[in-house]
Amino acid sequence: MVTKNFFFSNNLIELSKKAAILEKDEEFELINDWRDNKTPKSLQKILNSYLRLAVSYARKYSSYGLPIDDLIHEGVLGIMHALEKFDTSKDFRLSTYASWWIRASIQDYILKNWSVVRTGSTASQKALFFNLKKIKQQINDVSREFMGQEEINKVSNMLNVKSIEVQNMESRLTGGDLHLNQKVDNETENDLNEFIS
Structure with a gap:
């Protein structure tokens, strides 16, 4: 079962190091079980196994000043999105397919949360x-x-x-962003908010 502790743990990086790497046959079996029966245990095993991939991408994007746990969680959402669309009849692993979704999910999150002012998304x-x-x-x-x-x-x-x-x-x-309560200069007590009408 996917527990609250999985998503809110401060030890996601440690968990990713301990998770077993799945063999291809077991991976496909778990994916099909999750997709067909929504078995929480199968989902948990897949997410645990691919958490290290989400952690790896989160670390690559950690220089943008957002909490690493948030980036990892976005990576996990990318894995879940990949799971919904992954075709086990093709002869490649989930990691190959999920990498794109993990990176896209983390990048979208960064663009939405990096600044108060929205950055372009094209x-x-x-x-x-x-x-x-x-x-x-x-x-x-x-x-x-x-x-x-x-x-x-x-x-x-x-x-x-x-x-x-x-x-x-x-x-x-x-x-970076300007704050409305930021002082205009050192000589006066005026802040930017006073100049907005």
């Missing part, structure tokens, strides 16, 4: 959000905070997005 916006930092390091002088127009054009061409989108995303990633 494929090109996702690529820009998740690759801009890495590409900047490859083509930019790391001592500079912002890219020049030449670097912006390179990134724009590499990711097939408009230059203005690169500039906007860079500003969002570098600047």
Whole structure:
């Protein structure tokens, strides 16, 4: 049975290390049992076995400042989505198929929760959000905070997005969110909220 402790445990990483790796035949049998009979024990075994894959992807995306447990939970939701669509008649493992769903679920969660202001969710916006930092390091002088127009054009061409989108995303990633109770400057007691009418 899928227990509350499975989803709310602080020890998800430890649990993932201890879980048995399923053989292909057992995996397919459990998947079919879950799909046909909704047997909780089968689901629990599958989720335990593939938790390490969710943990692996969650760790890759942990630099976005969101709790690792939340990212792991999103990965588990990706596994469950993959389970619903997985075709056992094909000759490949669930891990191959589930990897895409785990990554997509975690990325969607990050995009929705990374900032108070929603970030674009098109494929090109996702690529820009998740690759801009890495590409900047490859083509930019790391001592500079912002890219020049030449670097912006390179990134724009590499990711097939408009230059203005690169500039906007860079500003969002570098600047972060502003809080309305944030002081305008050190000399006055005014905060941003006072300037909004």
